[in-house]
Amino acid sequence: NQEVIKLSKNPANWPTWGGNYWGTRYSELDQINNKNASKLMPAWTFSTGVLKGHEGGPLFINGVLYVHTPFPNKVIALDPKTQTIIWQYVPNQDADTTIPVMCCDVVNRGLAYGDGKIIVQQADTTLTALDAKTGKVVWQVKNGDPKLGMTNTNAPLVVKDKVLTGISGGEFGVRGFIAAYSLKDGKLVWKKYSTGPDDEVGLDPNKTMTWMGKDKGLQPVGKNSSLKTWEGDQWKIGGGTTWGWYSYDPQLNLIYYGSGNPGTWNPVQRPGDNKWSMTIWARDADTGVAKWVYQMTPHDEWDYDGINEMVLVDQKINGKMRKTLVHFDRNGFAYTLDRETGEVLVAEKYDKSVNWAKYVDMKTGRPVVDPKYSTEENGEDVTTEEVCPAALGSKNQGPVAYSPRTGLFYVPGNHLCMNYEPFEVEYTPGQPYVGATVTMFPAGRDVFTGKKDGSHNLGQFTAWDAKTGKIVWSYKEPFSVWSGVLATKGDIVVHGTLEGYLKVRDAKTGKELYKFKTPSGIIGNPNTWMFEGKQYIGVLSGLGGWAGIGMAAGLEGETEGLGAVGAYRSLEKVTQLGGVLSVFTLSK
Numbered sequence: 034n035q036e037v038i039k040l041s042k043n044p045a046n047w048p049t050w051g052g053n054y055w056g057t058r059y060s061e062l063d064q065i066n067n068k069n070a071s072k073l074m075p076a077w078t079f080s081t082g083v084l085k086g087h088e089g090g091p092l093f094i095n096g097v098l099y100v101h102t103p104f105p106n107k108v109i110a111l112d113p114k115t116q117t118i119i120w121q122y123v124p125n126q127d128a129d130t131t132i133p134v135m136c137c138d139v140v141n142r143g144l145a146y147g148d149g150k151i152i153v154q155q156a157d158t159t160l161t162a163l164d165a166k167t168g169k170v171v172w173q174v175k176n177g178d179p180k181l182g183m184t185n186t187n188a189p190l191v192v193k194d195k196v197l198t199g200i201s202g203g204e205f206g207v208r209g210f211i212a213a214y215s216l217k218d219g220k221l222v223w224k225k226y227s228t229g230p231d232d233e234v235g236l237d238p239n240k241t242m243t244w245m246g247k248d249k250g251l252q253p254v255g256k257n258s259s260l261k262t263w264e265g266d267q268w269k270i271g272g273g274t275t276w277g278w279y280s281y282d283p284q285l286n287l288i289y290y291g292s293g294n295p296g297t298w299n300p301v302q303r304p305g306d307n308k309w310s311m312t313i314w315a316r317d318a319d320t321g322v323a324k325w326v327y328q329m330t331p332h333d334e335w336d337y338d339g340i341n342e343m344v345l346v347d348q349k350i351n352g353k354m355r356k357t358l359v360h361f362d363r364n365g366f367a368y369t370l371d372r373e374t375g376e377v378l379v380a381e382k383y384d385k386s387v388n389w390a391k392y393v394d395m396k397t398g399r400p401v402v403d404p405k406y407s408t409e410e411n412g413e414d415v416t417t418e419e420v421c422p423a424a425l426g427s428k429n430q431g432p433v434a435y436s437p438r439t440g441l442f443y444v445p446g447n448h449l450c451m452n453y454e455p456f457e458v459e460y461t462p463g464q465p466y467v468g469a470t471v472t473m474f475p476a477g478r479d480v481f482t483g484k485k486d487g488s489h490n491l492g493q494f495t496a497w498d499a500k501t502g503k504i505v506w507s508y509k510e511p512f513s514v515w516s517g518v519l520a521t522k523g524d525i526v527v528h529g530t531l532e533g534y535l536k537v538r539d540a541k542t543g544k545e546l547y548k549f550k551t552p553s554g555i556i557g558n559p560n561t562w563m564f565e566g567k568q569y570i571g572v573l574s575g576l577g578g579w580a581g582i583g584m585a586a587g588l589e590g591e592t593e594g595l596g597a598v599g600a601y602r603s604l605e606k607v608t609q610l611g612g613v614l615s616v617f618t619l620s621k
């Protein structure tokens with residue numbers, strides 16, 4: 034979309050979840066920098082009036098701030114000068130049919146903008162386009178059916194004349210898809226599934242490529258590449274949902290995103306590779322047909338959804354400039370691919386405590402699973418102990434940032450392991466289709482060596498070199514870093530913590546330069562913008578998401594919240610629920 038490209042060229046704006054189409058979350062603003070960050074202070078705050086997990090971050094477009102909330106998914110346009118409400122949209126959604134089928138709190142990852150419209154993907158699957166000036170509904174379309182376990186939490190993305198959105202419900206046997214709706218009137222333009230027949234998945238058996246390791250290289254996927262990897266009709270309830278982030282390369286005209294876990298978490302029940310769950314996708318933006326696919330975790334046995342963001346940057350690898358895609362997967366491996374072809378260049382652990390796979394075999398392109406941690410091999414009703422990472426991954430939904438000045442990626446990390454017991458589960462439409470009991474606990478291992486070190490931290494904040502696949506530095510955080518990251522030309526990186534701190538660090542060393550405790554835990558993304566000559570950083574606080582589900586949903590039992598309640602119990606001592614936008618700037 035030409036307007037989005039134009040907006041993102043002016044660093045005063047923050048027009049997409051990632052600040053731009055490439056998902057770098059990097060800003061050219063440098064008024065706030067590593068020399069003066071200690072002089073930051075809160076400029077103003079704004080309560081959204083909603084509790085529960087506040088993910089995503091504010092958009093700033095042509096002098097107006099657009100803020101969203103978790104269910105009921107309010108959208109608020111704010112005047113940054115007066116800090117007053119220009120308009121407010123409050124959807125009318127049925128809580129009774131929607132909330133019970135949301136897996137991980139009632140979060141929403143934010144808004145999209147294009148051609149004078151603000152787009153919000155409501156939890157009940159209604160995709161809504163609002164007039165950015167007035168907040169009036171321009172069009173609405175139903176993207177799914179909560180009675181079948183479908184909901185939405187993702188931020189949409191406007192690409193050319195279309196709005197991209199996905200679907201949640203991997204824990205309810207939902208068959209994942211990505212859909213493109215007309216930005217003008219909401220009409221469905223194309224819809225492509227993660228599993229099933231070639232035409233419905235948008236695969237060209239001869240032209241869609243997949244990387245099969247250095248020996249075979251890139252090969253066409255061939256006929257029925259998904260169907261062949263499922264038993265019978267299981268692909269119909271096969272998961273591979275698409276609740277993460279979408280990026281776009283306007284030159285290649287390709288959109289990139291990942292698909293989630295295969296349905297049920299019990300691997301014994303679904304033999305095969307379960308394609309194309311757990312996959313990185315590159316699709317033509319106009320037709321939806323896949324140019325290439327790469328499955329990171331074939332036949333997932335641990336719930337390592339592959340939906341984390343895809344960051345598109347050009348990097349010199351082995352002396353050659355490449356158009357790369359960098360992805361930090363839940364499974365603990367960071368992948369650097371050629372985004373034009375889908376060739377995997379680097380696949381290394383970004384937390385060495387990861388043990389489910391020994392390494393990714395670059396000869397075959399597949400992970401080498403350690404049988405000790407194979408929940409399939411150990412079987413149903415048997416607990417596989419100390420699998421690392423835990424199901425919520427070495428990193429969850431909070432998107433990384435990339436600074437072209439340091440050449441580093443900044444990774445908000447988790448540092449937990451789990452015990453995992455698969456059990457048989459029957460599919461009933463609209464009912465949980467999980468099939469595993471999980472407990473999670475601190476990894477207690479060093480990120481650089483993977484050796485046990487008696488540590489108790491649940492989080493890490495790590496700088497990563499994606500050219501070589503190496504950790505540059507890493508700081509322990511008491512709790513998982515569930516927020517996104519911002520990097521700027523001022524050589525700072527900014528992230529939130531579950532206790533509620535906004536932290537500003539030096540981009541080169543990671544040293545803390547500033548921190549401020551906001552009213553609630555931060556799982557949102559700090560964004561930045563410029564208004565009347567001043568740079569601001571804004572972040573939503575509001576504890577929730579999977580990590581904060583205990584407090585957000587009032588759960589008590591150790592294994593409740595799919596294992597998160599026990600792991601994060603001590604959050605109760607450091608924060609409470611909330612819903613506040615905090616805006617920071619330099620003091621005079």
Ligand SMILES: O=C(O)c1cc(C(=O)O)c2c(n1)C(=O)C(=O)c1cc(C(=O)O)[nH]c1-2
Nearest residue numbers: 137140186201202203204274276293578579
């Ligand atoms: O399979 C799915 O459809 C699905 C959806 C969601 C979601 O929509 O929030 C999450 C997950 N899975 C999931 O596995 C997960 O770890 C997770 C964390 C969060 C969060 O917002 O904190 N959502 C989700």
